[in-house]
Amino acid sequence: MMDVAAQLLAGKVAAGARAIRWLDDRDPRAGELLRRIFAATGRAHIIGVTGPPGAGKSTLVDGIIAEERRRGRRVGVLAIDPTSPFTGGAILGDRVRMSRHALDEGVFIRSMGTRGESGGLSRATYDAALVMDAMGYEVVIVETVGVGQEEIDIVALAHSTIIVCVPGLGDEVQAMKAGLLEAGEILVLNKADREGFEQTWRHLELLLHLRGDGRVAGGWAARLLPAVATRNEGAGAIVAALDEHRRYLEDSGEFARQCGRRSEQQFLALARAALMADLLCGPAAELLSHVRARRLDPYTAAEQLSAQLRAGRTPR
Amino acid sequence: MPTVPARPLRILLAKLGMDTHTVGITVVAHALREAGMEVIFTGLKQTPEAVASAAIQEDVDVVGISSLSAGHTRSLPRLARLLREQGAADKLLVAGGVIPEEDVPLLQEAGYARIFIMGAATAEIVQYLQDWWSARLAAEAARE
Numbered sequence: 001m002m003d004v005a006a007q008l009l010a011g012k013v014a015a016g017a018r019a020i021r022w023l024d025d026r027d028p029r030a031g032e033l034l035r036r037i038f039a040a041t042g043r044a045h046i047i048g049v050t051g052p053p054g055a056g057k058s059t060l061v062d063g064i065i066a067e068e069r070r071r072g073r074r075v076g077v078l079a080i081d082p083t084s085p086f087t088g089g090a091i092l093g094d095r096v097r098m099s100r101h102a103l104d105e106g107v108f109i110r111s112m113g114t115r116g117e118s119g120g121l122s123r124a125t126y127d128a129a130l131v132m133d134a135m136g137y138e139v140v141i142v143e144t145v146g147v148g149q150e151e152i153d154i155v156a157l158a159h160s161t162i163i164v165c166v167p168g169l170g171d172e173v174q175a176m177k178a179g180l181l182e183a184g185e186i187l188v189l190n191k192a193d194r195e196g197f198e199q200t201w202r203h204l205e206l207l208l209h210l211r212g213d214g215r216v217a218g219g220w221a222a223r224l225l226p227a228v229a230t231r232n233e234g235a236g237a238i239v240a241a242l243d244e245h246r247r248y249l250e251d252s253g254e255f256a257r258q259c260g261r262r263s264e265q266q267f268l269a270l271a272r273a274a275l276m277a278d279l280l281c282g283p284a285a286e287l288l289s290h291v292r293a294r295r296l297d298p299y300t301a302a303e304q305l306s307a308q309l310r311a312g313r314t315p316r
Numbered sequence: 317m318p319t320v321p322a323r324p325l326r327i328l329l330a331k332l333g334m335d336t337h338t339v340g341i342t343v344v345a346h347a348l349r350e351a352g353m354e355v356i357f358t359g360l361k362q363t364p365e366a367v368a369s370a371a372i373q374e375d376v377d378v379v380g381i382s383s384l385s386a387g388h389t390r391s392l393p394r395l396a397r398l399l400r401e402q403g404a405a406d407k408l409l410v411a412g413g414v415i416p417e418e419d420v421p422l423l424q425e426a427g428y429a430r431i432f433i434m435g436a437a438t439a440e441i442v443q444y445l446q447d448w449w450s451a452r453l454a455a456e457a458a459r460e
Contacts, residue, residue, distance in 0.1 A: 013372060017374065089354065096357050099359045103365055
């Protein structure tokens with residue numbers, strides 16, 4: 001049995017790949033692994049790429065990989081595609097558009113199914129990004145499934161989020177206003193050679209103006225950039241904007257704060273799960289059976305549980 | 317809604333060689349997804365080197381090759397050798413497509429567990445992989 005943690009910390013791809021499999025499969029070995037690699041994380045620039053289906057996310061990611069490689073950085077990619085909620089199966093095809101990097105040892109591409117999560121990511125995506133971070137990839141790109149208005153989990157995960165739009169969305173842009181387009185540090189209007197480009201561009205410009213985040217002193221003003229991913233146009237400017245954003249995060253102290261917030265979220269989620277499991281084996285078990293039989297209402301039950309726990313804590 | 321298995325089989329489907337016939341591999345991919353597997357595509361005109369690298373990055377359990385042009389007697393054994401050399405000998409290798417029956421022994425010798433020659437039913441491929449995966453999971457559970 002290879003020592004997966006030690007080997008991935010040394011940058012071995014097979015070990016990193018196995019670690020991500022454990023995370024994805026909820027293998028019991030995953031917890032110990034994360035403990036061992038944690039100290040080596042917090043360095044990578046995690047970049048989210050999201051947008052509606054068919055916007056050209058994978059092709060754009062392919063161009064961003066090439067630009068990052070030109071700058072000498074090693075790149076990890078997590079490409080998320082939907083899992084069928086009925087069969088649990090998935091067809092993961094994002095790497096097809098990135099196949100020119102197949103033999104580049106500085107690029108590690110991993111496809112993941114959403115496996116029942118609904119926010120455009122999978123449950124293991126963040127921990128998988130930590131694995132790539134610990135392996136020494138300077139940049140980790142997370143490509144979400146094609147999303148609509150509200151699947152913006154990526155914003156909480158990534159340091160920098162790119163929202164990919166296409167011309168002719170018109171009314172859809174209106175609809176996206178309340179969700180996706182309120183987030184995102186970089187907006188890319190892909191397929192800029194298409195009809196309707198200028199109209200959508202003006203629309204997005206107005207939207208960013210209304211967002212007004214550039215008016216906050218010392219704040220980050222979101223960028224709007226054109227691209228034609230299939231002709232490999234626009235990736236240079238996108239990576240330049242990403243670099244600028246990373247510098248902004250570091251200079252403002254936000255990079256470290258974001259890493260801290262994500263650790264906090266992980267801790268709270270894990271603690272919640274652990275405490276809940278304890279409670280369900282112990283004091284909550286009886287209350288739960290009453291609630292399930294509708295002998296007791298859930299509100300009273302929760303209050304009684306809380307009162308019991310408080311009483312248990314108080315020295316007599 | 318049926319429960320999603322905690323640990324689905326992951327399979328890489330790839331095409332070696334210069335042909336661009338994708339109907340067969342697409343039909344198989346959908347059937348495997350319907351059977352609850354995670355199917356990873358690498359695209360057309362792949363080299364054995366690129367497929368080996370993708371199989372390791374994706375940590376798949378099975379590598380399935382579709383070959384519809386000549387050259388499989390060289391490229392398929394080469395892929396098997398590359399995987400062994402890179403420490404990935406634990407992956408099940410299968411192949412299908414236009415492969416003459418007389419080439420089957422050579423490919424089995426090279427490490428391919430099963431060759432689905434012309435006329436193999438999709439259901440046969442699904443059943444074979446499901447049986448293999450159940451046996452693998454059972455063997456792992458027995459070891460623990």
